Structure formats: structure tokens, C-alpha cells
Amino acid sequence: MNKQATDITQIDKNFAAQKADENGFVYSNVQCAPFSLEGLPWFLENKQAFYRLPKSLTAKDVNEGALTLCNHTSGVCVRFRSDSPELMLRAKLAYGCDMNHMPRAGSCGFDSYRKLQGSELVYNKTLQPNPGQADACALIGINPEKRLCEWLINFPLYGGVESVEIGLKEGSSLLPPFSRKVEDPVLFYGSSITQGGCASRPGNAYTSMLCRKVDAPQINLGFSGSGRGEPAVARAIAGLKLSAFVMDYDHNAPSPEHLQNTHEVFFRIIRDALPELPVIFLSKCDFYGTEPDVRRRKIIHSTYENAVKAGDRNVYFVDGSILFGNKMRDACTVDGCHPNDLGFYRMYKHTLPILAQALKNAAERNRTQ
Amino acid sequence: MNKQATDITQIDKNFAAQKADENGFVYSNVQCAPFSLEGLPWFLENKQAFYRLPKSLTAKDVNEGALTLCNHTSGVCVRFRSDSPELMLRAKLAYGCDMNHMPRAGSCGFDSYRKLQGSELVYNKTLQPNPGQADACALIGINPEKRLCEWLINFPLYGGVESVEIGLKEGSSLLPPFSRKVEDPVLFYGSSITQGGCASRPGNAYTSMLCRKVDAPQINLGFSGSGRGEPAVARAIAGLKLSAFVMDYDHNAPSPEHLQNTHEVFFRIIRDALPELPVIFLSKCDFYGTEPDVRRRKIIHSTYENAVKAGDRNVYFVDGSILFGNKMRDACTVDGCHPNDLGFYRMYKHTLPILAQALKNAAERNRTQ
Structure with a gap:
């Protein structure tokens, strides 16, 4: 020895x-x-790689776009x-x-x-x-x-x-941070907009603004063009300890049919594993009132309604069409789709009350249980 | 023949x-x-070059930075x-x-x-x-x-x-535009922020937002880092027919002393030539309350006050420190200085009432004269 x-x-x-x-x-x-x-919830499992999904997931489980974008540190x-x-x-x-x-x-x-x-x-x-x-x-x-x-x-x-x-x-202190007001992370799953395109700097993505304000850690599973709602991603999320889950992949479902076939399935996987987790459904903010836009919103709202009808007290719905507000709504994107910092600020402003209420309701339930 | x-x-x-x-x-x-x-007020004089100052101005009159930036089409x-x-x-x-x-x-x-x-x-x-x-x-x-x-x-x-x-x-119509509500241009003179740094697209610069809203042509003489307030630029501006003039070069004056030595001089050149032109003085929006920041604002306010005392009815002052508003003011820039689209929207929002009032007052005076 x-x-x-x-x-x-x-x-x-x-x-x-x-x-x-x-x-x-x-x-x-x-x-x-x-x-x-x-x-980086799977940081240790992934041998300290800066990678946003479990490395055990392969192209059999998740589209290759998302697997590549896992290398982005959003x-x-x-x-x-x-x-x-x-x-x-x-x-x-x-x-x-x-x-x-x-x-x-x-x-x-x-x-x-x-x-x-x-x-x-x-x-x-x-x-x-x-x-x-x-x-x-x-x-x-x-x-x-x-x-x-x-x-x-x-x-x-x-x-x-x-x-x-x-x-x-040299000679300065280096200490651990204070603990968060909300200990468990808020997880966002979705599209390029969820990933932060096109904020001028990382802290101005709507997800970062929200998590700073409620003082919670953030897990961002936004995958540009590649948030397709695969069950394997839902199963990975279902294994985590979270304070809230924001489901925001309307933009990336290739068609309303795809959204119809995956949205409620995705939610059910998470809900079955985490019955008390606050879940916020967002429909897309780049809403122009087209027939597919309206159909997509209805599909997302149905997932929400079905949960409410089944007695689920932990679901919330945000109509994406309100997220950019009314005044100079057309100034909110860089290209008609991706929010600039004005668009992200308004997404933050309109989503914050729902997220704050969801976290408050969950905390009160935990106290009384 | x-x-x-x-x-x-x-x-x-x-x-x-x-x-x-x-x-x-x-x-x-x-x-x-x-x-x-x-x-492009000197477009014909400049032989149809896309250049923002008279080509007759040389490095003897204006700093070389500004002369180079004239090629930018802001x-x-x-x-x-x-x-x-x-x-x-x-x-x-x-x-x-x-x-x-x-x-x-x-x-x-x-x-x-x-x-x-x-x-x-x-x-x-x-x-x-x-x-x-x-x-x-x-x-x-x-x-x-x-x-x-x-x-x-x-x-x-x-x-x-x-x-x-x-x-x-092919076969589509091509017709001249309708005339503007405000016929003569609003001219902006200033810094990188005036030039539009860092809007996500040209229409989101605060100068463009303002001119769209009041329906006036825009002349943008924002010169990144190079808005130094030379008398030659003032003389060029003084030769134009304008509806309003926004003077916004606080950011670029190399020192408070430079601002002191040039600001009122610049204004007087324009005022002597255009006694009825509405002039709006802006102090810088990236205001952090430092001693030089406060001193600069005071210099700009003095130009305004002196004009008011001398009976000038066509001057307006906008305190730059209010332009980003209060709520999440720190989200308004990309780097602590240059506004992103949120910052520009707020600059627009806080400047619009002053510009609209200035144009309205001028129109009423014209009618009663």
C-alpha cells in the first residue's frame, strides 16, 4: 500500500x-x-462534456439536428x-x-x-x-x-x-454562490427561439431573463429547427428533479399533424413521472393568424384542456400570439420569426406572471402536503 | 443639328x-x-454617390473617421x-x-x-x-x-x-410614393448610437422608428465614434431645408471640455441660418451618473437654457438618462453602451412625444405667420 x-x-x-x-x-x-x-443536468453522466442531453441518446432516439445542437451551451x-x-x-x-x-x-x-x-x-x-x-x-x-x-x-x-x-x-476571494430562491431548475424545451435566437447577448434570451427574475437555475433544451418532441427527450426530462417545465416546440413541429401526434404524448410521459410538476404550454410567438398557426395553437390548448378535465392542477397555457404585445409588434423580430431583444423582453414580460404563479402554487402545495 | x-x-x-x-x-x-x-441631401452635388456629407468637405474640415463613415448608408x-x-x-x-x-x-x-x-x-x-x-x-x-x-x-x-x-x-405597376405628412427631413447628428449601432435590422434604429411614426424623411449624420461637432458639419446642415434637427453627439465628444468648446458653437451656426427650425438636444443614453456624465449633460442643458433665455421658442431638451426607462434598464444594451432593439425602442418611445410636439408647434407657427 x-x-x-x-x-x-x-x-x-x-x-x-x-x-x-x-x-x-x-x-x-x-x-x-x-x-x-x-x-447541464447530465454533466457527470456525460464525463464532464458541455453537452445538453444524455450522451446515451443516439440518432435512433432523437433527430441528428438536436444531437449536434447539444454541443451549444444555451x-x-x-x-x-x-x-x-x-x-x-x-x-x-x-x-x-x-x-x-x-x-x-x-x-x-x-x-x-x-x-x-x-x-x-x-x-x-x-x-x-x-x-x-x-x-x-x-x-x-x-x-x-x-x-x-x-x-x-x-x-x-x-x-x-x-x-x-x-x-x-491574485489574493481575491473565491467562494460558492448563495443558494437559489427556487432550488430546482426550470426546464425549457423547444425551438431556436427557446435556444435564444436572436438575442444580442446570452442574458437577453427570454429563458435567461425569466430564470434571473424568479431566481431559479435554468435548463435550456431549445434546439434550433430541431425541437421535434421525441419521446426519448421526454423520458430524459422525466428523470430530472425540476421546479417547472416550459414546453415550447410549436415552431419546430414540421406540421400540425406532427404536433398532434407528439404533443400530448410528450406531456404524458413527463406528467406520469412527475405528477406535481408545474407545466406551462406555450404556443408560438411568431403567430400570424394563418390556418396552420390557429390549428397548432388549438392542438396545444387541447393538451392543456384534457389535463385540466382530468383534474390536473399543475398545468398552465400561454397563448403565444400575445407574447409580442400590441404596440409596434412588428419591431419584435429580426426576420419575421426570431425575436430580437425587444421581442424577448416582451416574451419575458408576458410569461413571467404565469411562471411566478406556477412556482408559488407549487410551493404552497408542498407546504400543505 | x-x-x-x-x-x-x-x-x-x-x-x-x-x-x-x-x-x-x-x-x-x-x-x-x-x-x-x-x-442623401447632397446626392446630386456628389454626382450620385451614396455618401452622406458633401464631397467638398475634406480632412481639413471634418475628422477622417466621419469622412470614411459617410460611405455607410445609415x-x-x-x-x-x-x-x-x-x-x-x-x-x-x-x-x-x-x-x-x-x-x-x-x-x-x-x-x-x-x-x-x-x-x-x-x-x-x-x-x-x-x-x-x-x-x-x-x-x-x-x-x-x-x-x-x-x-x-x-x-x-x-x-x-x-x-x-x-x-x-413583369407587368406590375411602379409608381412614385405618396408625399410625406411632414415634407422636409428630420436630421439627426451624432454618434454610433445615432448611426444605428446595434439595431438588429435598419428599421429598428431609433431614428428610423421616429421618422416612420411622424412620417418624415430622415437624414442620418450619425458617425460611429466620430461625431465631433465640427463647424463645417454645422454649416453643411445649416444649408438644408429641414423640419427638425436632433443634436445627439454627447457620446462622441472626446471630453467634456471638447463638448463645452463645440456644442453651443455648433448649434449657433445652425440657428443663425435657420431661426425657426425645431432643435432637439439629446444628452447621452448610456448615462451612469459618473462625474463626466453629469458634466456633459449640464453642458448640453446650458446650450438649451441660453437659447430659451434669449427668447428661442424652437428648442427642446431630452435628458438622455431617462431614455432607457426604469424597468430592466440593464437589458437595453449589448455591451453597456450600444442599444439593442429594446434600447432603441425605448429611445424612440421617450423621444417621440418631444419630436411630435416640436413638429406640431412649428406647423402651427407656420400657419399663423
């Missing part, structure tokens, strides 16, 4: 304390404590506390999408939020990659008063990462 | 009637009637009427900027608005160039009912064009 103390840094280099660089920053890998990495964020006056972010970027209708700041960039004691998370800085950039290293936060504060850093919406490190000024 | 009728198409190929292409579209150059090209649009069921746009793109914090749809793209009788202009389509694209040809409008309607097509905010043609289905 080897009596020497094991040097964990020889086995796992993530644990190695790094020396300060020439600018006085010490870098630490976000995969290790005290960082709290959110939005909804992923890291949280921690520090008093460092400046924060750097160093990352190896991968799978980036440079799209014509979305800035790289949103598709493959990061943004940060800072929370001072007694206040809310407030936007701080954006890291905006250049075309084709694979290695990023830039300032991601400023905290000139050197106050001990909580940080939340959002990952790319339409790109992925191989590694991410946070650089803090 | 030559008795043969002159064939204008031999002299100016812009007048040559083109044949329909394989898809049945006939293309016409927007530089010729019946198209109405707006936003604020330029073409208007016309047609009953074509589809519209194509064919353009030679030039001087494009591919920025990290702005989608190409906004920087070097076009968007279109359609007005059916009795209603307002409503967003229709976006042309979104690929990286480095020099020749663009894509659908820019759909009008499936084939109604005779008015079109407005916005040009790139951070890019330029060498030529633009509109393709209409």
Missing part, C-alpha cells in the same frame, strides 16, 4: 492551483468547486462569489455559429451579471468573439469597489466550449 | 428598360424616377408604390462592417416596410448578407394579395452600396 499522500493535481489537473499571470490574474476551471455550473451559466476588482474569462470555443441575423456577442459570446448585497443581478460585461475565434481571453467583469459580490456568467447560445476558466486578481 | 431623337439609354444606362430575368423579375435602378431616394431609404406580389433587391455592397456586437442583418442588410391603404408602414422582410458578400440578390418583400401598396426599403446602417436595384414581377 502506498503510504504517500495522493497528489490530486497529478490525477486531475483541474485541481492544480495556478500561478498568477503577468497581469496578476489567477485562473480556475469552472468545472471545479467552489464554482456552481448550472444548466442556458449554461457559472455562479460564484468573489471580491476581485476585475474578472477575466479564458475559454476554448467550439461549435460556434456565425449567423447573419444574430451578433456573435449572442451566438458565441458570454455575458456577466453582478449581484451586490440586497439587490438583484445587474448586467456587467459582454465577451464578444471575433469571426472564427477559438481561444478567447477577455475582461468579463468589473467590480471597482472590490465588494464581495455574487457573479453569474452566461455561456454562448449558439456555440459551445471545450473549457472555461475564470481569472481573479 | 442632329435631327435624330436622342436615345437617353445610350447616354444614361440607368434609363434602359431591362428585360425580365428567368424568374420573371424586371429590375430598375433606385436612382431613377419614379423611385424616391431619401437620406438613414437612406427608397420609397415607391407597386402591386408586385414579390419584390427582389439586387445590390452591390461596399464598405461593410462585420461587427461582433451587431448582426449583419443590421450592419450591412436591408429591411422593408409595406403600407396598405389606410394603415401604417408594417415590417415585411430582411435581406441578411453573408460574411464578405459583395453582390446581394434576394427577396425583400411579399405582397401576396397583389394590392397596390407603398414600400419603404431601408439601406445598411454600417455598410454602403455602389448600386441598388428593385426587381418587380
Whole structure:
């Protein structure tokens, strides 16, 4: 038996304390404590890959588009506390999408939020990659008063990462974040709009706005063009501990018939496993009143109605056609479909009361049970 | 004396009637009637170059940044009427900027608005160039009912064009647009924010939103990082016939001292030439309450106050710090400075009442004089 103390840094280099660089920053890998990495429920099962579904799912279970898009880090964020006056972010970027209708700041960039004691998370800085950039290293936060504060850093919406490190000024504190008000994640399943196309930066996707406001972790299973409602995805979701589930794949069902054949089935798989989980059904926000638009909304509403009729007290319906509001509704998208930051803000504003009520109702039921 | 009728198409190929292409579209150059090209007050003087200042101005008069940015077509649009069921746009793109914090749809793209009788202009389509694209040809409008309607097509905010043609289905009508409610242009002078950074598409810049709403032509003299308030620019503006002038270069004055030395001088040049022109002073929207921010606002307010004290009835002041509103103000920019579409919508919302009132007061004075 080897009596020497094991040097964990020889086995796992993530644990190695790094020396300060020439600018006085010490870098630490976000995969290790005290960082709290959110939005990757199968992270350990997937051997610490930044991948949004269980790697055990294959093209037999889920369309290949969704499996590829799993490499995008939409909804992923890291949280921690520090008093460092400046924060750097160093990352190896991968799978980036440079799209014509979305800035790289949103598709493959990061943004940060800072929370001072007694206040809310407030936007701080954006890291905006250049075309084709694979290695990023830039300032991601400023905290000139050197106050001990909580940080939340959002990952790319339409790109992925191989590694991410946070650089803090040598001698600064690095502590775990405070616990969330709502402990279990809100999970969103859906389309490109769910994934965050076309927010100008990650924190402005409607899913991120909602989770910041209700103070819950986010799991984003938005798969651009590829949210098809396969039962295997529903079974994966059904195995998680969640605070709420937002079902938002109307845009991506290839036809109303496809939606009809999958929507209630998808919901039932989750409901059977998680009878008390609040489930919010969204119909699509890019609603123009066409016959297929109306038919799709009716299908989604039927899933909701059938649940209510069966005595389900934990279902909610949001009519997507109201999400962009009335005033200058035509300013809400970049291309007639994908919300810009105005569209996402309005989606947030109209969905928040329902999500907040759903979480409140669930918490009250838990207390009285 | 030559008795043969002159064939204008031999002299100016812009007048040559083109044949329909394989898809049945006939293309016409927007530089010729019946198209109405707006936003280029020195177009003829500049020999039909898409350039936003008089070409007679040189680096002796204006900083070189602004002179280069003159090639960007911010604020330029073409208007016309047609009953074509589809519209194509064919353009030679030039001087494009591919920025990290702005989608190409906004920087070097076009968007279109359609007005059916009795209603307002409503967003229709976006042309979104690929990286480095020099020749663009894509659908820019759909009008499936084939109604005779008015079109407005916005040009790139951070890019330029060498030529633009509109393709209409063979046999469709092509007519001049209706006249504007407000005949003379509203001119905006300022910074990157004035130029439209970082709107997701041209029509979502705050200047475009305002001009659509009050139904006035727009002249955009926003020069990214280069709105320095030179007297030569003021003299050029002072030679135009305008309905209102929005002075918005706080962001770009290199220091409060520079602002102090140029702001009132700039205004006086214009006021001396155009004593009745409504002038709206804006202080910067990316206001964080720092000492320089406060000092700058005070300088701008002094220009306004001095004018009021001297009996000027045509000046207005907008405190930039209110432009992003209160609720989730931190969601209004992509990088802490440049508005996204939410920020631009709020700038529009808070500036509109002032601009509308200024135009109304001016119209009433004209009537009673």
C-alpha cells in the first residue's frame, strides 16, 4: 500500500492551483468547486462534456439536428462569489455559429451579471468573439469597489466550449454562490427561439431573463429547427428533479399533424413521472393568424384542456400570439420569426406572471402536503 | 443639328428598360424616377454617390473617421408604390462592417416596410448578407394579395452600396410614393448610437422608428465614434431645408471640455441660418451618473437654457438618462453602451412625444405667420 499522500493535481489537473499571470490574474476551471455550473443536468453522466442531453441518446432516439445542437451551451451559466476588482474569462470555443441575423456577442459570446448585497443581478460585461475565434481571453467583469459580490456568467447560445476558466486578481476571494430562491431548475424545451435566437447577448434570451427574475437555475433544451418532441427527450426530462417545465416546440413541429401526434404524448410521459410538476404550454410567438398557426395553437390548448378535465392542477397555457404585445409588434423580430431583444423582453414580460404563479402554487402545495 | 431623337439609354444606362430575368423579375435602378431616394441631401452635388456629407468637405474640415463613415448608408431609404406580389433587391455592397456586437442583418442588410391603404408602414422582410458578400440578390418583400401598396426599403446602417436595384414581377405597376405628412427631413447628428449601432435590422434604429411614426424623411449624420461637432458639419446642415434637427453627439465628444468648446458653437451656426427650425438636444443614453456624465449633460442643458433665455421658442431638451426607462434598464444594451432593439425602442418611445410636439408647434407657427 502506498503510504504517500495522493497528489490530486497529478490525477486531475483541474485541481492544480495556478500561478498568477503577468497581469496578476489567477485562473480556475469552472468545472471545479467552489464554482456552481448550472444548466447541464447530465454533466457527470456525460464525463464532464458541455453537452445538453444524455450522451446515451443516439440518432435512433432523437433527430441528428438536436444531437449536434447539444454541443451549444444555451442556458449554461457559472455562479460564484468573489471580491476581485476585475474578472477575466479564458475559454476554448467550439461549435460556434456565425449567423447573419444574430451578433456573435449572442451566438458565441458570454455575458456577466453582478449581484451586490440586497439587490438583484445587474448586467456587467459582454465577451464578444471575433469571426472564427477559438481561444478567447477577455475582461468579463468589473467590480471597482472590490465588494464581495455574487457573479453569474452566461455561456454562448449558439456555440459551445471545450473549457472555461475564470481569472481573479491574485489574493481575491473565491467562494460558492448563495443558494437559489427556487432550488430546482426550470426546464425549457423547444425551438431556436427557446435556444435564444436572436438575442444580442446570452442574458437577453427570454429563458435567461425569466430564470434571473424568479431566481431559479435554468435548463435550456431549445434546439434550433430541431425541437421535434421525441419521446426519448421526454423520458430524459422525466428523470430530472425540476421546479417547472416550459414546453415550447410549436415552431419546430414540421406540421400540425406532427404536433398532434407528439404533443400530448410528450406531456404524458413527463406528467406520469412527475405528477406535481408545474407545466406551462406555450404556443408560438411568431403567430400570424394563418390556418396552420390557429390549428397548432388549438392542438396545444387541447393538451392543456384534457389535463385540466382530468383534474390536473399543475398545468398552465400561454397563448403565444400575445407574447409580442400590441404596440409596434412588428419591431419584435429580426426576420419575421426570431425575436430580437425587444421581442424577448416582451416574451419575458408576458410569461413571467404565469411562471411566478406556477412556482408559488407549487410551493404552497408542498407546504400543505 | 442632329435631327435624330436622342436615345437617353445610350447616354444614361440607368434609363434602359431591362428585360425580365428567368424568374420573371424586371429590375430598375433606385436612382431613377419614379423611385424616391431619401437620406442623401447632397446626392446630386456628389454626382450620385451614396455618401452622406458633401464631397467638398475634406480632412481639413471634418475628422477622417466621419469622412470614411459617410460611405455607410445609415438613414437612406427608397420609397415607391407597386402591386408586385414579390419584390427582389439586387445590390452591390461596399464598405461593410462585420461587427461582433451587431448582426449583419443590421450592419450591412436591408429591411422593408409595406403600407396598405389606410394603415401604417408594417415590417415585411430582411435581406441578411453573408460574411464578405459583395453582390446581394434576394427577396425583400411579399405582397401576396397583389394590392397596390407603398414600400419603404431601408439601406445598411454600417455598410454602403455602389448600386441598388428593385426587381418587380413583369407587368406590375411602379409608381412614385405618396408625399410625406411632414415634407422636409428630420436630421439627426451624432454618434454610433445615432448611426444605428446595434439595431438588429435598419428599421429598428431609433431614428428610423421616429421618422416612420411622424412620417418624415430622415437624414442620418450619425458617425460611429466620430461625431465631433465640427463647424463645417454645422454649416453643411445649416444649408438644408429641414423640419427638425436632433443634436445627439454627447457620446462622441472626446471630453467634456471638447463638448463645452463645440456644442453651443455648433448649434449657433445652425440657428443663425435657420431661426425657426425645431432643435432637439439629446444628452447621452448610456448615462451612469459618473462625474463626466453629469458634466456633459449640464453642458448640453446650458446650450438649451441660453437659447430659451434669449427668447428661442424652437428648442427642446431630452435628458438622455431617462431614455432607457426604469424597468430592466440593464437589458437595453449589448455591451453597456450600444442599444439593442429594446434600447432603441425605448429611445424612440421617450423621444417621440418631444419630436411630435416640436413638429406640431412649428406647423402651427407656420400657419399663423
